[in-house]
Amino acid sequence: MLLVIGIVLKILIVVAISQGTVAYLILVERKVAAYAQDRIGPNRAGSEFGIPFALLQPLADGAKMLLKEDVIPKYVTKPLYILAPWIAITAAMIGFAVVPFGPVGPDQIINFQIAPNVNIGILYVFAVGSLAVYGVILAGWASNNKYAFIGALRSSAQLISYEMPLGMSILGMVLIAGSLDLSTIVDWQDRHVWGVFVQPLGFILFFVSAFAETNRLPFDLPESEQELVGGFHTEYSAMKFGMFFLGEYLHVITVSYLTVILFFGGWDLPYFLDAEQTGLISAIFKVGVLLFKVAVVILFIMWIRWTLPRFRYDQLMDLAWKSMIPLALVNLVATAAIVQLIRTYWV
Secondary structure (H helix, E strand, O other), rough: HHHHHHHHHHHHHHHHHHHHHHHOOOHHHHHHHHHHHHHHHOOOOOOHHHHOOOOOHHHHHHHHHHHHHOOOOOOOOOOHHHHHHHHHHHHHHHHHOOOOOOOOOOOOOOOOOOOOOOOHHHHHHHHOOHHHHHHHHHHHHHHOHHHHHHHHHHHHHHEEEEEEEHHHHHHHHHHHOOOOOOHHHHHHHOOOOOHHHHOHHHHHHHHHHHHHHHOOOOOOOOHHHHHHHHHHHHOOOHHHHHHHHHHHHHHHHHHHHHHHHHHOOOOEEOOOOOOOOOOHHHHHHHHHHHHHHHHHHHHHHHHHOOOOOOHHHHHHHHHHHHHHHHHHHHHHHHHHHHHHHHHHHHH
């Protein structure tokens, strides 16, 4: 009974924190965009109460989403039209079940993971993350709008193209660590070296593919405003549009966690933190280190969005099929050969 209560509490905490984090990440991105474009950005909401830096702006945005009129056009396929945003946000949320937010293990006071010791953790994250595209495809098809439908078609092609290099890019770390469990991969990096040093090409392929999988610039072709007036969510308004937006940012958070866990040692901090430290204080420091690394990756993703122009669609496809997939295959075969040689002759 206590185990069930603990899991439910973890779920509620993760959901509450992730929703609040997304709200303030939108504010941060608006500030980053303003800085990149040499303007001020949001600076009013909260000033009347003496609260600086527009910290009430996310609350104002949330209230606007909730209070706006929810318009449903007559020509849409209503059941699927309503279902699509729910699929997008659900697929984004359930991926957090196996993401370790801190140290995990039998010696730890608290396991910072909703479902610890899942041997196929990374496979689970990719499986449920890929379900989000069904929300996009259904939104485009059910809208009965040519712009939305083109965005949905682009999204399906983009998903198929970039899931292959994304999946192959992490197999190098899986082979090296000998496990699909995210906590085990972090433990390997703690004992040896961060993944980015043993898999530099894998890291680059993973990170670029992650941009495409999350529909972030310069790969946001499914929602290209100049061509598709917003793409797959053209016909969505109020909170339904907000759910698509929320799902996109949750994917950004998930991708940032995976980047840090797979390639930047997770909560590992050389010479300061290691797996042997199991006390409460060390656990708090490890969570802090992990969150700091994730925040840096999120800021980098935002900076890329406001720095690089959008690809043309043919360039998007060429990059995946002619460059990234061949490189991912070369990286996988080379890593497998080196790992086998080391385990055969040096261990």
